[in-house]
Amino acid sequence: MRLLLDTHAVLWLLNGDDRLRGTARDLIQDPGNEVFVSSVTLWEIAVKLRIGKLTADLGAVIDGCRRSGLRFLDIGHQHYLALAELPRLEDHKDPFDQMLVAQAMTEGLTLVSDDRNIPRYGVAFIPYR
Numbered sequence: 001m002r003l004l005l006d007t008h009a010v011l012w013l014l015n016g017d018d019r020l021r022g023t024a025r026d027l028i029q030d031p032g033n034e035v036f037v038s039s040v041t042l043w044e045i046a047v048k049l050r051i052g053k054l055t056a057d058l059g060a061v062i063d064g065c066r067r068s069g070l071r072f073l074d075i076g077h078q079h080y081l082a083l084a085e086l087p088r089l090e091d092h093k094d095p096f097d098q099m100l101v102a103q104a105m106t107e108g109l110t111l112v113s114d115d116r117n118i119p120r121y122g123v124a125f126i127p128y129r
Contacts, residue, residue, distance in 0.1 A: 001033045004073065004104045006113035007041045007096065009128050011056065014064040024112050024128035036073045037065050038103055044096040073103060082106045092117035 005013065005028070012020035013028060020028075028035055045061060048054035065072070082102035092098075097113070101121045104111040110124040119125050 001027060001030075002036070002107070002109045003027060003033055003126070004036045004038060004100060004107070004109040004111050005041070005070070006100055006111065006115065007044050008114065009112045010037050010041055010061070010065065010070070011045075012128075014061060014068065020128050022128070024126050027126065028112065035070050036107075036109060037070045038073045038100055039075055040096050040099045040103070073107065075099065075103070078106050079103045086121060089117060089120060092120070 009020055009024065009028075011017070013025075027033055042058070042062065045054060045056060045058055049056060049058060079099065079102050082105055083099055086098055086102060092115075094115075094117075097115055097118065100111060100113070101118060101123050103109065104123050105121075110126055111118055112126050112128055114127050114129050
């Protein structure tokens with residue numbers, strides 16, 4: 001299985017936080033699965049650090065992703081095209097989540113997230129709580 005982790009899933013995985021549990025944790029830890037972290041996630045972390053909504057060491061997060069065997073997924077033109085075609089949900093305006101959805105759809109990845117809005121896009125999805 002090929003998984004794309006949302007920002008909380010990445011941070012909780014690296015910190016050993018037990019809020020990442022169940023099937024999601026098992027699939028992430030299964031060495032037979034490919035697990036990706038998007039540059040969108042790193043961008044979201046950097047933005048939240050700058051505005052004081054998060055306390056973390058971005059360099060340590062990147063190093064932790066590498067050490068954990070996570071694969072990095074950059075944003076490509078195909079992801080922008082998919083983003084432009086996503087349905088518009090009036091009550092879900094998070095651009096980071098929307099790009100993760102577009103990437104997951106384009107790359108055939110299952111998105112690991114606990115955002116209740118994600119399944120509304122029709123993307124393959126696994127909740128982590």
